[in-house]
Amino acid sequence: MIDLREMLRDEDLYATRGTADAATGAEAFTDRPAPNATFEDIDLDLALAxxxxxxxxxxxxxxxxxxxxxxxxxxxxxxxxxxxERPTNGCVLLFAKQMGERFPHALVSASIGGKKRSVFEGNLLVQRRALLSWLESADVNPTLKVKKIATHNEELAYHPRALVELLINMLVHRDYERPEPSVIRLVPGVEIEFGNPGGLVEELRKKIEFDDQGRFLRVPDGYARNRSLCDVFTGIRAMEWRGTGLPDVIKLTKASGGEAVFSINPNGDFLARMTQRPSSAGVASDDRPTGVYVLNSLPFVSMPTEVSIVVIDGQLSERTAPDLHLAGTYIVTRESELWSFTPLLPLTQALGGHVVSTRSVSRADLEADQDQRRVLSWLLRRHFERQLSGFEDVGFELEDRRGSKRAYFVGEGRGPRALRYDSTLRRNIRREVVKRRAEGERAWFENEGVGYEVKALGDLWVIRIKPFYMFTGADARTPLPSFARTARATRRMKFDRNDSVESDLTFWARFLSRGLPTINIGQEGTSELLLDGAFLTVEVHDDVDGQAS
Incomplete structure (x- = not known):
């Protein structure tokens, strides 16, 4: 029997007509058009990715x-x-470039011990990424020594998945019509509490029984106040529609020796309180702890499905083809084939009389051939290099050496250079990316930089980033002789520790993405070539001995 799902896989019919005018009053707040919003307010790169x-x-x-x-x-x-046609409130919450005056309250205020307050702003996808990093930090979820019969194990204070479930519940189920922010309060060594404006939707409230302190006597089944938000979060596998989030929190917390309690406070806010596992209690069950590892790779989150290949004749230049700048980014092989993600029509128009023949080839077909896969990798690298060339205004330049695949910071006015950036836990961090290491005639500098290469991890294309130090002379720009750089690099390596490596990756992600969630490297020819603005993370289950499995 033919499987209809397989027949229709990768087939879709997207509606091309607008829907009827939005009704007033009956629909969810997130489904209503956002007043005065236009698609200029939406980060369409983030939406596409x-x-x-x-x-x-x-x-x-x-x-x-x-x-x-x-x-x-x-x-x-x-x-x-x-x-x-306008973006809805839900669209603005998910993909807005700036929340601005429209949703100034759509933020999360987090504190540790009544101090160390952090405010997480931006659209919900940006908040989710930043809050996940915050919840993973040692300040929030420290490692404890949990006693067993004769030995002890090191366990996290809170089950990471339980924290994630409460975070997603906070982002997608809050009442965004209410002007209060969401709040996370951590009492170190005791508990963490998530407070969300809005309480329960009315039909669910009727089904729940409460004790005299407003606590749930039974955990509710799944519900969706904001269905469009839930739909997107489910589709990107950040949550499940089955409504297992809160029951899972209870199960995971109880298994680790803690307690999870849900309630509605007098203001009508939903509260989720979770106590941490006791550091000297009985054995907490081993529920397959998961380690999150950061790889030094920026993954492509969107790529064109077709590649234009044009056979050209003669010497191609802006002199012989005046409109060549309209061709976008391209490469030319030894066989005089010009490869580009620019669609064929505008590409051939830009090339003028140099076109011999043309064809459009599926990227999937090119990836299946090892030789053509290498050419495709070259094209992706060319796009990334053009992106890097846009950082010269802050002193970040491609190395002037054929085939080097590296870029580094140069000094500011023959001296040091410093930049500022934001991390998840701190803002306006000063980082000296070019440091003076000696004075006078023997002056030399230590310049931060990265090597880069395009790799395919299975079906996933990535840009692999490898930080390095370039050692330059008195002008803070010209590299020292290779033997001098090697000696200094060997001495410098002993100062690198895990903490500094993590800090390096955070800086480079923020710098290369300019603080945005995606990096559009399509240039003139395509708007569908996007990198993630954060390094690739993988979840690996640890076995009982703490080894990755």
């Missing part, structure tokens, strides 16, 4: 720029207002 993952996870056809708006429409992330 997110919904490409959504479609891949659900077995739907890949979404592109031409089908992005219809898919947003289908997901109730756009609506008509007086005949004008």
């Amino acid at each position: 997110t919904l490409q993952a959504y479609c891949a996870n659900l077995g739907r056809a890949a979404v592109g720029r031409d089908t992005l708006l219809p898919l947003l429409r289908e997901l109730k992330l756009t609506a008509l207002e007086a005949g004008v």
Whole structure:
């Protein structure tokens, strides 16, 4: 019997017409058009990258720029207002470039011991990423020594998955019409509490019994106040529709010796309180702890599905092809084939009379051939190098050596250079990226830089980043002779520790992404070539001996 799901896999019909004007009053707040919002307010790169993952996870056809708006429409992330299609409140919450005056309260205020207050702003996807890092930090979830019969194990104070479940519950189920922020309060060594404006939706409240302190006597089944938010978070596998989040929190917390309690306070806010595991209690059950590892690779989250290949004749230059700058980024092989992600029509128009023949080839077909895969890798690298060339205004330059695949900071006015950036836990961090290491005639500098290469990890393309130090002379720009650089690099390596490596990766992710969630390296030819603005993370289960499995 033919499996209909397989027949229709990667097939889709996106609606091309707008929906009827949004009704007033009956629909969810997140489904209503955001007043005065336009698609200029939306980070369409982030929306495309997110919904490409959504479609891949659900077995739907890949979404592109031409089908992005219809898919947003289908997901109730756009609506008509007086005949004008606008982003909905849900679309703004998920993908806004700036929350601004529209949702100044849509943030999370987190504190540790009544101090160390952090405010997490931005759209919900940006908040999710930053809050996940905060919850993983040792300040929030420290490692404890848990006694067993004759020995002790090292365990985290809170089960990481329980923290994630409460975080996602906070982001997608809060009432965004209320002007209060969400709040996370950590009492070190005791408990963590998540407070969310909005309480329960009315139909669910009728089904729940409470004790005299407002605590749930029974954990509610799944519910969705903001269905469009839940739909997207489910599609990117950040949550499940089955409504197992809160029951899982109770199960995981109880298994580790703690307690999870849910309640509604007098203000109508939903509160989730979770006590940490006792550091000297009985044995907590081993529930397959998961380690999160950061790889020094920026993954591509969106790539064009077609590559244009044009056979050209003669010497191609802006003199012989005046419109060549409109061709976008390209490479030319020894066989005089020009490869580009720019669609064929604008590409051939830009090349003028140099075109001999043209063809458009599926990227998947190119990836299946080892030789063509290498050429595709070259094209991706060329795009990334053009992106790096845009950082010269802050002194970050490609190494002037053929085939080096490296870039580094140069000094500011023949002296040191410093930049500022934000991490998850701190803001406005000063980092000296070019340091003076000697004075006078023997002056030399230590310049931070990165090597880069394009790699395919199975079906996933990435840019692998490897930080390094370039050692330069008195002008803080010109590299020292190779033997002098080697000696200094050997001495410098002994100062690198795990903490500094983690700090390095945080800095480079923030710098290369300019603090944005995605990096658009498509340049003129395509808007569908996007890198994630954070390094790739993988979850690995640890066995009972603490070894990755």
